[in-house]
Amino acid sequence: MSKPANEWTALTLTQACAAIHKGEFSPLEFTHACLERIETLEPRLNAFLHIAGEAALAQAAKTDPASPLPLPIAVKDVLTVENMPCTCGSKILEGFVPPYTATAVKRLQEAGAIVIGKTNTDEFAMGSSTENSAYRVTHNPWDLSRVPGGSSGGSAAAVAARLVPAALGTDTGGSIRQPASFCGLTGLKPTYGRVPRYGLVAYGSSLDCAGVLAQSAEDAALVFSLMAGHDPLDATSADVPLPALTLKVEGSLPLRGLRIGVPQEYFISGIQPGVERTVKNAIEQLSHLGAEVQQVSLPHTEYALPVYYIIAPAEASANLARFDGIRYGPREQAESLWEVYIRTRGRRFGAEVERRIMLGTYALSAGYYDAFYGQAQKARTLIRRDFEQVFEQVDLIAAPVAPTTAFPIGAHGDDPLAMYLEDIFTLPANLAGVPGLAFPVGFDENGLPVGLQLMGPHFREDLLLQVAHAYQQTTDWHLKRPPIDNK
Amino acid sequence: MEFEPVIGLEVHAELQTESKMFCACPVVDSTQAAPNTTVCPVCAGMPGALPVLNQKAVAYGLRVALALECEVNRISIFARKNYFYPDLPKGYQISQYELPLAEHGHLLIQTSEGEERIRIRRVHLEEDTGKLTHVEGGSLLDLNRAGVPLLEIVSEPDLRSVEAARAYGEALRAILRYLEVNSGDMEKGVIRFEANVSVRPKGSRELGTRVEIKNLNSFRALERAVSFEIERQSRILAAGGVIEQETLGWDEARQATYSQRSKEDAHDYRYFPEPDLPPLVIADEWVEQVRAALPELPRQKSSRFMQQYGLSAYDAALLTAEKEVALYFEAAVQALPASVSPKMLVNWLTGDMFALLNQSGGLSGLGRIPPANLAGLVKLVAEDEINAATGKEVLAEMFAGGQSAEEIVQRRGLRQVSDSALIAALVRQVLEECPAEVAAYRSGKETVMNWLFGQVMRRAAGKANPQVVRRELERQLKV
Ligand SMILES: [Zn+2]
Numbered sequence A: 001m002s003k004p005a006n007e008w009t010a011l012t013l014t015q016a017c018a019a020i021h022k023g024e025f026s027p028l029e030f031t032h033a034c035l036e037r038i039e040t041l042e043p044r045l046n047a048f049l050h051i052a053g054e055a056a057l058a059q060a061a062k063t064d065p066a067s068p069l070p071l072p073i074a075v076k077d078v079l080t081v082e083n084m085p086c087t088c089g090s091k092i093l094e095g096f097v098p099p100y101t102a103t104a105v106k107r108l109q110e111a112g113a114i115v116i117g118k119t120n121t122d123e124f125a126m127g128s129s130t131e132n133s134a135y136r137v138t139h140n141p142w143d144l145s146r147v148p149g150g151s152s153g154g155s156a157a158a159v160a161a162r163l164v165p166a167a168l169g170t171d172t173g174g175s176i177r178q179p180a181s182f183c184g185l186t187g188l189k190p191t192y193g194r195v196p197r198y199g200l201v202a203y204g205s206s207l208d209c210a211g212v213l214a215q216s217a218e219d220a221a222l223v224f225s226l227m228a229g230h231d232p233l234d235a236t237s238a239d240v241p242l243p244a245l246t247l248k249v250e251g252s253l254p255l256r257g258l259r260i261g262v263p264q265e266y267f268i269s270g271i272q273p274g275v276e277r278t279v280k281n282a283i284e285q286l287s288h289l290g291a292e293v294q295q296v297s298l299p300h301t302e303y304a305l306p307v308y309y310i311i312a313p314a315e316a317s318a319n320l321a322r323f324d325g326i327r328y329g330p331r332e333q334a335e336s337l338w339e340v341y342i343r344t345r346g347r348r349f350g351a352e353v354e355r356r357i358m359l360g361t362y363a364l365s366a367g368y369y370d371a372f373y374g375q376a377q378k379a380r381t382l383i384r385r386d387f388e389q390v391f392e393q394v395d396l397i398a399a400p401v402a403p404t405t406a407f408p409i410g411a412h413g414d415d416p417l418a419m420y421l422e423d424i425f426t427l428p429a430n431l432a433g434v435p436g437l438a439f440p441v442g443f444d445e446n447g448l449p450v451g452l453q454l455m456g457p458h459f460r461e462d463l464l465l466q467v468a469h470a471y472q473q474t475t476d477w478h479l480k481r482p483p484i485d486n487k
Numbered sequence B: 001m002e003f004e005p006v007i008g009l010e011v012h013a014e015l016q017t018e019s020k021m022f023c024a025c026p027v028v029d030s031t032q033a034a035p036n037t038t039v040c041p042v043c044a045g046m047p048g049a050l051p052v053l054n055q056k057a058v059a060y061g062l063r064v065a066l067a068l069e070c071e072v073n074r075i076s077i078f079a080r081k082n083y084f085y086p087d088l089p090k091g092y093q094i095s096q097y098e099l100p101l102a103e104h105g106h107l108l109i110q111t112s113e114g115e116e117r118i119r120i121r122r123v124h125l126e127e128d129t130g131k132l133t134h135v136e137g138g139s140l141l142d143l144n145r146a147g148v149p150l151l152e153i154v155s156e157p158d159l160r161s162v163e164a165a166r167a168y169g170e171a172l173r174a175i176l177r178y179l180e181v182n183s184g185d186m187e188k189g190v191i192r193f194e195a196n197v198s199v200r201p202k203g204s205r206e207l208g209t210r211v212e213i214k215n216l217n218s219f220r221a222l223e224r225a226v227s228f229e230i231e232r233q234s235r236i237l238a239a240g241g242v243i244e245q246e247t248l249g250w251d252e253a254r255q256a257t258y259s260q261r262s263k264e265d266a267h268d269y270r271y272f273p274e275p276d277l278p279p280l281v282i283a284d285e286w287v288e289q290v291r292a293a294l295p296e297l298p299r300q301k302s303s304r305f306m307q308q309y310g311l312s313a314y315d316a317a318l319l320t321a322e323k324e325v326a327l328y329f330e331a332a333v334q335a336l337p338a339s340v341s342p343k344m345l346v347n348w349l350t351g352d353m354f355a356l357l358n359q360s361g362g363l364s365g366l367g368r369i370p371p372a373n374l375a376g377l378v379k380l381v382a383e384d385e386i387n388a389a390t391g392k393e394v395l396a397e398m399f400a401g402g403q404s405a406e407e408i409v410q411r412r413g414l415r416q417v418s419d420s421a422l423i424a425a426l427v428r429q430v431l432e433e434c435p436a437e438v439a440a441y442r443s444g445k446e447t448v449m450n451w452l453f454g455q456v457m458r459r460a461a462g463k464a465n466p467q468v469v470r471r472e473l474e475r476q477l478k479v
Helices: A005-010 A013-022 A027-045 A053-062 A103-110 A153-160 A177-183 A217-227 A273-288 A301-322 A337-348 A351-364 A370-393 A416-421 A427-432 A461-474 B055-067 B162-178 B219-238 B284-292 B298-309 B313-320 B323-334 B342-360 B363-368 B371-382 B388-401 B405-412 B420-433 B435-442 B448-459 B466-478
Strands: A048-051 A072-076 A114-119 A166-171 A186-189 A209-214 A259-263 A292-296 A396-400 A436-443 A449-455 B003-014 B078-082 B092-096 B102-111 B114-127 B131-135 B138-142 B149-155 B191-201 B211-216 B246-251 B256-262
Touching: A005 A027, A013 A027, A013 A217, A027 A048, A027 A053, A027 A072, A027 A114, A048 A153, A053 A114, A072 A153, A103 A114, A103 A166, A103 A217, A114 A153, A153 A166, A153 A177, A153 A209, A166 A186, A166 A217, A177 A186, A177 A209, A177 A436, A177 A449, A186 A217, A186 A461, A209 A217, A217 A436, A217 A461, A259 A273, A259 A370, A273 A292, A273 A396, A273 A436, A273 A449, A273 A461, A292 A370, A301 A351, A301 A370, A301 A416, A301 A427, A301 B078, A351 A370, A370 A396, A370 A427, A396 A461, A436 A461, A449 A461, B003 B162, B003 B219, B055 B102, B055 B114, B055 B149, B055 B162, B055 B284, B092 B114, B102 B162, B114 B162, B162 B191, B162 B219, B162 B298, B162 B323, B191 B219, B211 B219, B211 B256, B219 B246, B219 B256, B298 B313, B298 B323, B313 B323, B313 B342, B323 B342, B323 B363, B323 B371, B342 B363, B342 B371, B342 B388, B363 B388, B371 B388, B371 B405, B388 B405, B420 B435, B420 B448, B420 B466, B435 B448, B435 B466, B448 B466
Parallel strands: A072 A114, A072 A166, A259 A292, A259 A396, B211 B246
Antiparallel strands: A048 A114, A166 A209, A186 A209, A186 A436, A396 A449, A436 A449, B003 B149, B003 B191, B078 B092, B102 B114, B114 B149, B131 B138, B191 B211, B246 B256
8 A cells, every 4th residue: 555645754765765666656756745844844943054946856857766766865064966055054165066976975866866955064064963053053853942963963853854764964073873863863974984085075084974864774774885885086985895785684583693892981970861771771672682792891982082172173174274265165355365364264164163273273283293183193093992902802882872862952052062072972983983873772751862872893884784773673763753743 | 714505405396197196187288278277176175075196196206216216115194284375275285294205315416526426305295286376456376287296306405516506406307307207397387496505614514504495496596596595694604693594585586585484484384194195005016117117317328328439428418418319319329330430420419410409499309300310411421421511501401401411412412522633623723823822822821721722612612522622732832
């Protein structure tokens, strides 16, 4: 039996693909349905910075229903799409339209995907709540007074509200996993280098990863498998074959033989009790599925935050130097070249971006380099070794995604350090370059989603997805929908 | 007090690969191409664009590094050099800082002091910037040159004279051209110099405070700027003053250096490893492959020419300074009969032929006379088939029309007359017709001989063998 049109958007990506493949509805009809839902809900969510309705419909009309991904997706506004504005949530790129499409997006388009719009983000992906966007504040579909997390908060809100079946995000320190956790989604940050960075506007080049936010591990696996693989336009993209991603669950103990490590350093005093309890329950559920759970130690975890806040800003201070108003983007008029620079950058970068540029510039300065950047690189090596050593004992790591659930809009407004702590459990995977997956495992006492994070060895996204899939076959947390449709 | 200069040179040489250092845009002659026609998101520094290393640029860099006998680093690192300027699209230049491509080489140069060994500190790869042109009411930016591969070759401060600095620059330019990595067209800015200059009392072993002179785009500018600085600094020191450490520019119009930046204003480039590019790993096999394929370099060629063709050091250096000349010489010498001395070919090539080339706009004119034809001309002169004066005339015609010497001599009937009976008759005729001059000669006015010689040659339409004419004149006048 085919469903009525107003229920199509409730389908997961995998289900919607199957329905289109079977001819139950067309890519164009489905795109229409998504656009209608966007029209209804977007005013309450502010998930998008740009909605490409007409372009999406034109594209959908041409899409081959037999292609692997013949449906609309949303793209975080730090990934370029030809002829679509790309602001990175910043006034410094107001009106900028790139003439090229990011490799990750292009690969999905080649598989049939229709880009329906660009989603809101913290300015240049610097933030954990999407409140640092220069354009608007995105609301969490589970509680409109709360943030969706960040920096891929627009993508998370859009998928959680079922405006699109999946969306692309980027993750430099947790920016896919934390909003996935806050919005009850499955979010994959792949291994560094697994998905090409060409067209991803760089924040921290040695940490940035493009990934996906979706409703299930199965959905994430499909999108991820279409984006991954070496790109001749990205010298840091890896030429490592992708294992088959056919997720299967067999028997009542599908995780038998799997060794899961739980790092003691991830259960610290700042963690909310509701989060800790829910995460521990989920880990227990994994052991019920046959996994062997043991405690492990990642002893250098406490250095991840300071190391990240040296390396990422250092790289950002150089990456953002190109936004000078000379070749593209708006330019503030002034009498001298230096005034042009100072006015354009001074007026058009937000406070958090300026803060990180200053931090990074300082960390690289003559006389400070060794004490800050040099030392941070050494500590980063130790953090990477922690993971290598743990992955000699266990197959993967299970941990909380963030110490809290979604917090109220404005809660960390004056306190950047409190905001930085949001990423304390997600930063290590970026520093080590290993893949991380967040997926919903329950709710806190306020009815807000809580995620569990899995981290695996380099290039073992398949393992993370397989385990999350097994979990999702026996639970239904991932199918819970936010109360946004209740008037 | 006498002062001694201490000079080090940084040479920036474009590597004329097909495409740019980090993108697929072609490398074009940026003095000719229409502005901003070879630009893409990568070299324009657009957001999200990433650099991918051109392996050919590395291969070219390796050629130079090995020709300078450097040690190649098996792992070298690209770094970002951060500063703001509109011709630098990304706000940083991708360069090398710690762990450059190669280090510890040397270059032998020839000066009036003899042979000098100049140590090379490092050779590294980087990208060129765009070009900013200031016009009335604004500045124009051309990004055609942005991202063109550059090789920076840094010497130790081993140069002790303006002459040595120039000789070093010229020797390096010759090597770059021999390796076919750079056209050597100085006027197109494909080779640029920066000079570090200090002076110290002669005999002192300590280094004085140095200044850095930027953007010297010709050998002339290099020589003038360095000698200006040597004089300026010597004057200051002689008067008991101190030299300020600073960065200078060279004002071509005023022929003087001027201060660009003091030590306090020096840039902090905040170098750090380029996260967009993995470390450059160079396998031993690659190094050996490049080494094996190195062509014969100017100094090797020069000493071989001396040995093989019995040339003087001066001639050999003259012939090998430009690769095209050396190749031309060797092709011509192959076509020369063993009986003719290569020295004679050298004289014709570096004398009359060079004069013709200079008049006609340079070495590209070499192609107008095939090497075998020049050898043919030299052979005709050597074998007395034509005399030297006729030879010059024939050479000019060969250069203009492309025919061989043999053809021209044949067609114009220029072959020399050496028949002594015929020449004796001509001499007799002239002496009979000019009794007054003969009398003058016999009364001791010996210069009349040349006038009589001219008369005979004129009657022979220039074709008489001059030696035979002189011999016959002397013989008949003695009677
Ligand atoms: Zn380019």
